[in-house]
Amino acid sequence: MKLTKLTILATAAMLALAYSAKAQVSFPLVKLTISGTVSYNAAFPADNGKTTKSALTNVNITVKSLINLLNASPTVTSTLLDVTTNQINQIPAGSYFVYDLNTNNVFDDSDFGEYVMALIVTNINGFSFTLVGYDSVAATNYDYGFLNIDSQNLIGSYSQNDATGAGSESDLTGIEFYFNDGNGNQLDDFGNGSLKWSFGKVSGGVQKTTLSINFPAPDGWSDTVNGNAAVAQNVKCSGKATGNVASGIFPFYLWWLYLDIFGY
Amino acid sequence: MKPKFVMALLLVALLVLGAAFFLNQLLIRHPANPPVPTGVAAASTTSEPATAVFPAAAQTDTASSPPMMAAPVATNALTPEQQQAAIDAETDRLQQWSMNDDPVSLSNILADLTNSEKEVREAAIEATKQFGSTNAIPTLKAVAANTTDPEEQIALLQAADFLSLPAISDSGVQLPRTPEQIQAATQKQAQRQSHNPK
Numbered sequence: 502m503k504l505t506k507l508t509i510l511a512t513a514a515m516l517a518l519a520y521s522a523k524a525q526v527s528f529p530l531v532k533l534t535i536s537g538t539v540s541y542n543a544a545f546p547a548d549n550g551k552t553t554k555s556a557l558t559n560v561n562i563t564v565k566s567l568i569n570l571l572n573a574s575p576t577v578t579s580t581l582l583d584v585t586t587n588q589i590n591q592i593p594a595g596s597y598f599v600y601d602l603n604t605n606n607v608f609d610d611s612d613f614g615e616y617v618m619a620l621i622v623t624n625i626n627g628f629s630f631t632l633v634g635y636d637s638v639a640a641t642n643y644d645y646g647f648l649n650i651d652s653q654n655l656i657g658s659y660s661q662n663d664a665t666g667a668g669s670e671s672d673l674t675g676i677e678f679y680f681n682d683g684n685g686n687q688l689d690d691f692g693n694g695s696l697k698w699s700f701g702k703v704s705g706g707v708q709k710t711t712l713s714i715n716f717p718a719p720d721g722w723s724d725t726v727n728g729n730a731a732v733a734q735n736v737k738c739s740g741k742a743t744g745n746v747a748s749g750i751f752p753f754y755l756w757w758l759y760l761d762i763f764g765y
Numbered sequence: 766m767k768p769k770f771v772m773a774l775l776l777v778a779l780l781v782l783g784a785a786f787f788l789n790q791l792l793i794r795h796p797a798n799p800p801v802p803t804g805v806a807a808a809s810t811t812s813e814p815a816t817a818v819f820p821a822a823a824q825t826d827t828a829s830s831p832p833m834m835a836a837p838v839a840t841n842a843l844t845p846e847q848q849q850a851a852i853d854a855e856t857d858r859l860q861q862w863s864m865n866d867d868p869v870s871l872s873n874i875l876a877d878l879t880n881s882e883k884e885v886r887e888a889a890i891e892a893t894k895q896f897g898s899t900n901a902i903p904t905l906k907a908v909a910a911n912t913t914d915p916e917e918q919i920a921l922l923q924a925a926d927f928l929s930l931p932a933i934s935d936s937g938v939q940l941p942r943t944p945e946q947i948q949a950a951t952q953k954q955a956q957r958q959s960h961n962p963k
Contacts, residue, residue: 532860534891539933561930563895565864569934595864625861686933726936739891741853 528602529744530621531714533648535598535678537562537736539688541726560726562688562736567680568592568622576683577645583638585630596624600648600714600740604631620646632680645682648716648738650694651675657754659698666703672696672754678718678738685728690718690736696753703748710746715739855880856888863895871896878908878921886917890924902928 543558571577571592578590604619622630632646651674661668676694681687694716701709721733750756843851859877862870874896877889893901902925909921 532857534860534863534895536891536894536927538927538930543936558936559930560933560936561894561897561927562933563897565895565897566932566934569932573934594866597860597864726933741856743853 527744528746529710529712529742530599530601530623531712531740531742533564533598533600533620533738533740535562535564535567535736535738537688537690537718537733539721539724539726539731539733541729541731543729562733564597567598568596570682570684570686571622571645574682574684579639580636580643580645581630583636584634585628589628592622592630593624593626593628596622596628599623600738601631602712618648618650620648643683644679646680647677649677649679650696651677652757652760655754655757657696657752659752659754661700661751662702666700666708666748666751668700668751670696670698670700670752670754672698676716676718676738678716678736685725687723687725688733688736689722689724690733691720691722692716692718692736694718698751698753700746700751706748707745708748708751709743710751711741711743713739713741852882852884855882855885859885859888859892860895863892865896871898871901875901875904878904883917887920890917890920894924894927897928897932899928901925 538559538561540557540559542555544555546553546555548554581592582588582590599621601619601621620632622628622632633644634642636643655672655674657670657672659668659670672695674694674696676692678688678690678692681689694714697713697715699711716738718736718738719734721731721736724731724733855877859874862873874889874892877885878893880886880889890905893905905921905925905928909918909925912918912921
């Protein structure tokens with residue numbers, strides 16, 4: 502009898518664990534690589550007495566260099582002190598950007614539009630800094646970056662097995678990548694992005710989901726480097742992530758349209 | 766007595782299965798050995814990582830890069846799902862290495878430039894860019910010279926060009942504006958104020 506009770510308890514514990522995991526389903530965070538080049542005039546036109554010349558200076562953009570810019574900015578470091586759990590003023594080395602689809606409609610501000618997808622700087626040790634938010638110490642909103650998808654023009658194609666719920670989907674949309682270190686460096690670039698989804702069979706209300714994003718943003722707008730007018734070229738954000746997602750979101754582009762019409 | 770024995774047996778079997786699954790997951794996530802490095806600070810090891818099942822497709826023929834040792838091909842034994850999982854695991858590692866600043870991470874990234882899986886090679890090219898070291902340029906050019914795929918060749922050479930540029934965070938101080946720029950900015954501001962009086 503004791504063993505039977507033990508078995509029942511073990512089964513109950515396993516079921517509780519499974520239920521708890523189900524309750525935590527959300528879009529997986531997409532670890533991003535960001536790259537591109539930016540051109541600007543770094544020097545005044547030079548005149549050697551015969552010819553006057555001016556040249557463009559090109560610099561590259563990577564995740565590391567963007568994080569270095571954030572760490573060098575007095576504005577950002579002040580925000581970091583206010584909003585990070587451990588009150589640190591530098592983003593730790595080895596940190597990276599993740600794209601969080603779960604934050605849609607969180608930052609409902611007319612400056613950002615209704616839907617803003619958060620960029621989070623994080624690392625494997627639990628550090629986390631969302632680049633758009635509210636600084637309660639300084640009593641002000643801050644906006645150092647986001648990666649937004651155009652909810653009005655999100656279109657897609659998909660194929661889904663009626664019996665299992667498994668399938669795949671390929672979406673297209675307009676995107677905006679915005680970065681501003683509050684210290685003279687800004688990227689505000691636009692392009693057409695793709696989201697590729699692979700959905701496993703539905704089990705317990707969730708399905709294993711892989712999301713690949715490819716967001717090229719070749720069209721620069723109001724870019725600056727050290728306060729100088731600049732034009733970014735070939736900026737691209739991409740990444741891939743896998744996780745358990747609630748089964749109701751497939752196909753994503755129609756689910757998103759529903760959100761757009763009826764609210765979250 | 767008999768049902769109790771069966772129940773106990775079932776419970777033990779369940780626990781053993783659970784432990785086996787957990788250990789399996791742990792081994793997949795943490796390879797026993799690091800991947801074979803090439804290029805900068807290459808080690809002389811010939812061991813192959815537990816999950817790096819895709820050996821080099823070609824050698825990087827440079828003086829600074831010792832030849833990569835051929836590894837046993839294990840891809841045939843894997844299901845497509847396992848193969849994709851191994852590719853994803855390697856691209857995850859590449860992304861992690863790209864955030865580091867040590868020579869071993871760079872060596873690991875450069876080794877994957879000649880991986881037999883195209884997806885891994887593409888991730889390695891991106892990781893090389895993200896790592897941001899000009900030390901990678903000779904290897905990128907050498908691999909490009911030995912690559913038959915024209916698209917990949919272009920990507921490798923573009924990565925070399927990318928690395929030859931300074932990073933935006935090293936772009937120096939702000940220039941003082943020219944008199945023409947100051948005048949243009951003043952005019953623009955005046956135009957804005959006339960259109961939008963506040």
